[in-house]
Amino acid sequence: MENFPTQPQDDSGPIFNEPWEAQAFALVLALHKAGKFSWSEWAKYLSEEINLAQQTGDLDFGDTYYQYWLRALEKITLAKGLTTNTDLMDKTEQWRQAYLTTPHGHPIDLN
Secondary structure (H helix, E strand, O other): OOOOOOOEEOOOOOOOOHHHHHHHHHHHHHHHHOOHHHHHHHHHHHHHHHHHHHHHHOOOOOOOHHHHHHHHHHHHHOOOOOOOOOHHHHHHHHHHHHHHHHOOOOOOOOO
16 A cells, blocks of 8 residues: 655644645745745735635634635636636546545545
8 A cells, every 4th residue: 555645743733634735835835936926915815715704604613724725826826817717617627527536545636
């Protein structure tokens, strides 16, 4: 059986609940480092997503934070012209299909 890397941890346990959270986090850092947006721009988009979630009743028990992060990432990349709605929808469908056809316990592969 293949050994998969463990998630980063601190004294309280895993920093991320799921691997996709770490990937979304890393993507934001990489895009910022590449000069695609500033931290203040990122903070604005993330704050808007958190505020929207709170207004719609999300109590945020710590398990939804990276969902806001991902929605903010999608919105900022659209606003900056780094992707299109069509590309996002296509990639989402590719992930969905890969998820549905990947055996439990195996990493999802888009190829």
